[in-house]
Amino acid sequence: MFSFDQLINGFAQALTPMNLLFALIGSILGTLVGVLPGIGPTSGIAILLPLTSFLPPTPAIIMLAAIYYGAMYGGSTTAILVNIPGEVSSVVTTLDGYQMARQGRAGPALAIAAISSFVAGTLGIIGLTFFAPHLADVALKIGPPEYFGLVILALSVVVSLSGQSLLKGFASAAFGALVALIGIDPTSGQKRFTLGNTELVGGIDFIAVIIGLFAVAEVLRNIEEATPSIYSAPLKSLLPKLRELRECAGAMLRATGVGFFLGILPGCTPAAISFISYDLEKRLSKSKDQFGKGAIQGVAAPEGANNATTSGGFVPLLALGIPPTPALAVLLSGLMIYGLQPGPLLFEKQPQFVWAIIASMYIGNVMLLILNLPLVGLWARMVAVPYYIMGPLILLFSFIGAFSVRNNFFDVWTALFFGILGYLMDKVKVPTTPLVLSLILMPMLESAFRQSLGMAAGSPVLLFSRPLALVFLIAGVLMTLLSLYARYRKPKMKEYLLGDGEEAK
Numbered sequence: 001m002f003s004f005d006q007l008i009n010g011f012a013q014a015l016t017p018m019n020l021l022f023a024l025i026g027s028i029l030g031t032l033v034g035v036l037p038g039i040g041p042t043s044g045i046a047i048l049l050p051l052t053s054f055l056p057p058t059p060a061i062i063m064l065a066a067i068y069y070g071a072m073y074g075g076s077t078t079a080i081l082v083n084i085p086g087e088v089s090s091v092v093t094t095l096d097g098y099q100m101a102r103q104g105r106a107g108p109a110l111a112i113a114a115i116s117s118f119v120a121g122t123l124g125i126i127g128l129t130f131f132a133p134h135l136a137d138v139a140l141k142i143g144p145p146e147y148f149g150l151v152i153l154a155l156s157v158v159v160s161l162s163g164q165s166l167l168k169g170f171a172s173a174a175f176g177a178l179v180a181l182i183g184i185d186p187t188s189g190q191k192r193f194t195l196g197n198t199e200l201v202g203g204i205d206f207i208a209v210i211i212g213l214f215a216v217a218e219v220l221r222n223i224e225e226a227t228p229s230i231y232s233a234p235l236k237s238l239l240p241k242l243r244e245l246r247e248c249a250g251a252m253l254r255a256t257g258v259g260f261f262l263g264i265l266p267g268c269t270p271a272a273i274s275f276i277s278y279d280l281e282k283r284l285s286k287s288k289d290q291f292g293k294g295a296i297q298g299v300a301a302p303e304g305a306n307n308a309t310t311s312g313g314f315v316p317l318l319a320l321g322i323p324p325t326p327a328l329a330v331l332l333s334g335l336m337i338y339g340l341q342p343g344p345l346l347f348e349k350q351p352q353f354v355w356a357i358i359a360s361m362y363i364g365n366v367m368l369l370i371l372n373l374p375l376v377g378l379w380a381r382m383v384a385v386p387y388y389i390m391g392p393l394i395l396l397f398s399f400i401g402a403f404s405v406r407n408n409f410f411d412v413w414t415a416l417f418f419g420i421l422g423y424l425m426d427k428v429k430v431p432t433t434p435l436v437l438s439l440i441l442m443p444m445l446e447s448a449f450r451q452s453l454g455m456a457a458g459s460p461v462l463l464f465s466r467p468l469a470l471v472f473l474i475a476g477v478l479m480t481l482l483s484l485y486a487r488y489r490k491p492k493m494k495e496y497l498l499g500d501g502e503e504a505k
Contacts, residue, residue: 007129010355014363019059023360026063027367030070034086035078036401041071041087041327043404049334057338058353062360064334068327069121069310069361072270073368076113076303081106082394084215088206089270089306091436092278094214096291096298103294108240112248112296113303114372115240120256120304121365124311127260129358132319142265144451145463149472150265151445154272154437156476157279159483161433166484168430176438179204187450199410206439208402208411209418213432215398216419219391221426240296248300251281255304263312265324270306271440277305311361318342318354 013019033044044067052060075087080097093113100109155173162169182193183203194200240248258277262268281301282291291298316322321342323329335342340350347354402415422432449463456462464470 006351006355007359009352010357010359011362013058013352013356014062014359019062019356019360020363022055022059022063023066023364024367026066027070027364027371029063030067030072031074031368031371033067034071034074034076034090036086036397041068042325042330044071045327045330045334049330049337052334053337057335057340058356060338061331061334061353061357062364064331065314065357065361066364066367068331069307069364070368071327072121072303072307072310073114073117073372075306076117076299077110080109080113080299082215082390083218084394084398085210087270087306088210088440089274089302089309091210091214091271091433092274092302093299095278095433096293096295099292099294100296100299105294108244108296109299111239111373112244112300114369115245116248116252116255116300116304117307117372118365118369119252120259121307121311121368122362123253123256124260124263124308125358125361125365128311128314128318128361132315142468143466144448144455145466145469146472147265147268147444147448148452148463149469149476150262150268151272151441151448153472153476153479154276154441155445156479156483157275157437158434159480161275161279161437162431165429165431168428169434172425172430172432173434173438176435177442179209179435180439180442181446186447199408202406204414205402205406205408205411208414209439210436211398211402212415212418212420213422213436215394216415217422217426217432219394220419220423222391244296248297250284251297251300252304254280254284255301256308259305259308260312263309263324264315269325269440269444270309272437272444273309274302274305275437275440277301314358314361318346318357321346 014023029044029048030041033041045064048064048067052063055063071087072089075085075090076093076097078084078086079090079093080101083094083098085091085094097109097113100106158169158173159166162172178193182200184190184201185192191201255277258280259270259273262273262276263270278291278298278301281297282288285291285295285297287295313324313328316324317328317332319342321332323332332342340346340353398415399412402411403409425432452462453460462469464473
C-alpha cells in the first residue's frame with residue numbers, strides 16, 4: 001500500500017502554490033487556536049469547516065489538518081509564560097515550563113517546546129507514512145478491558161505527582177474523580193451529584209476547571225505578591241544550550257514513541273498521553289528532584305508526546321475511518337462532505353489525495369518550526385509587561401475562554417470557583433495536578449469498566465483474562481508499588497506521607 005513514488009507524488013501535490021498557502025494559513029490559525037485558552041482544535045476546525053466549502057478537497061483538508069497539529073504547538077506558549085494551558089494537553093507543560101519562566105528561562109522553554117514538537121511530530125508522520133494500515137489493524141484489537149488496564153496504568157502517575165504529601169495527592173485525585181462524575185449517568189441516563197441544580201446536569205466543563213485552577217489561581221497568587229517574580233526575572237539566552245538539547249534528545253524520542261503508539265488508540269486523549277510521557281521521563285531521569293522545579297526535559301516530554309499523538313491519530317482515521325479524538329471526528333465530517341470515506345479503499349481509490357495530505361504534514365511541521373522559533377523572543381518578552389496590565393488581561397481572556405466553550409455564564413462562575421479553590425489548595429500545599437489527571441481519566445475509566453462488564457454479562461473476570469489488559473493492570477500496580485517504595489526508602493518517611501514536619505506532628 002506504500003511506495004516512495006506515491007509519497008513523492010504527494011509532495012509534488014502538496015508543494016503547489018495553493019496547497020502551500022492553505023497549509024500556511026492552517027498552521028497560523030492552529031497556533032492562534034492553541035495560544036487562546038478555551039477554543040481548542042475541535043472548535044477551531046468546526047468554526048472554519050463551512051468556510052472550506054468553496055475549496056477543492058485537498059487544500060481544504062490540508063488546512064483543517066494543519067489547524068489540528070498547529071494547535072498543539074501553540075498550546076505551550078501561554079502554559080509556559082503565564083501558567084495558562086492554551087490546550088488541555090499543555091496542562092503538563094505548566095509544571096516545569098512555568099517554573100522555567102519564573103527563573104528567567106522563558107526563551108529556552110519556548111524553544112525546546114517548539115523543537116520537541118517538531119521532532120516528535122515529524123517522526124510521528126514517518127510512522128504514519130510507513131505503518132498506517134498495519135498499526136490500525138492492531139488498534140482494532142484493543143477493546144474496553146484493555147482501555148481499563150491502560151487507564152489504571154495512567155493513574156499510577158498520581159503517586160509521583162503528589163509532591164510531598166501522598167495523602168493530599170490522593171485526596172486531590174479523589175476530588176477530581178468526583179467532579180468528573182457530576183451530570184448524567186452515561187448508562188442509565190439518571191442525574192447524579194447535581195444537588196438539584198439544573199446547570200450541573202450537563203456536567204462540569206473541563207476547560208472551565210483548567211482555566212480556574214491555572215489561570216485564575218495564578219492571578220490570585222500574583223496579586224498577593226508585591227512583585228510577581230515571573231515579570232521581574234531577567235531573560236537569559238532565548239535558545240537552549242547545546243548541553244540542554246543533548247539532555248532532551250532521549251526525552252523527545254521516548255515521547256514520540258509514547259505519543260504515537262497511544263495516539264492510535266481511539267479515546268486515548270492527548271492530555272492523558274502527555275501525563276504518561278511526563279511521568280515516564282521523570283522516572284527515567286537521574287535528577288528526579290528537578291521535575292516540577294524547572295526541568296527542561298519536563299517541557300520536552302509532554303510537548304513531544306502531544307504532537308506525536310496528533311500524527312498517531314491520523315492512522316485509524318485514514319486507514320479505518322475511525323476518529324480517535326473529537327477534533328479528528330470533526331475532520332472526518334469534512335472528508336465526508338467531499339464524498340471521501342476514509343478506510344483501506346481510500347488509499348486505493350484516492351492515493352493522490354491521501355499522500356498529498358500526508359506530505360503536507362511534513363511541510364506543515366517545518367512551517368510551524370519556522371513560525372514558532374522566531375516568535376520565541378516576542379513571546380518571551382511578554383514577561384516584561386507590567387502585571388497591573390497583564391493580570392486583568394489574563395482574567396479577561398480566561399473568562400472569555402471559559403464562556404466560549406458552551407456559551408454559558410455558569411462556566412465562568414465555575415472557572416472562578418476553581419480559581420479560588422486552586423489558590424486555597426496552593427496555600428495548604430495540596431497539589432492540583434492529580435485533580436486534573438483524574439478529571440481526564442475518570443470518564444475513560446468508567447466507560448471502559450462498564451463496557452467490559454457488559455461484554456462479560458456483569459462478570460469482572462474479562463478484565464483479567466485478556467492478555468494485554470492483564471499486562472496493563474499488572475504494569476499499573478507495579479508502577480504504583482515502585483513509586484511508593486521510592487518514597488518509603490527515603491529519609492523522613494512521615495514527612496513524605498503526611499507533608500512537612502509540623503504537619504506530621
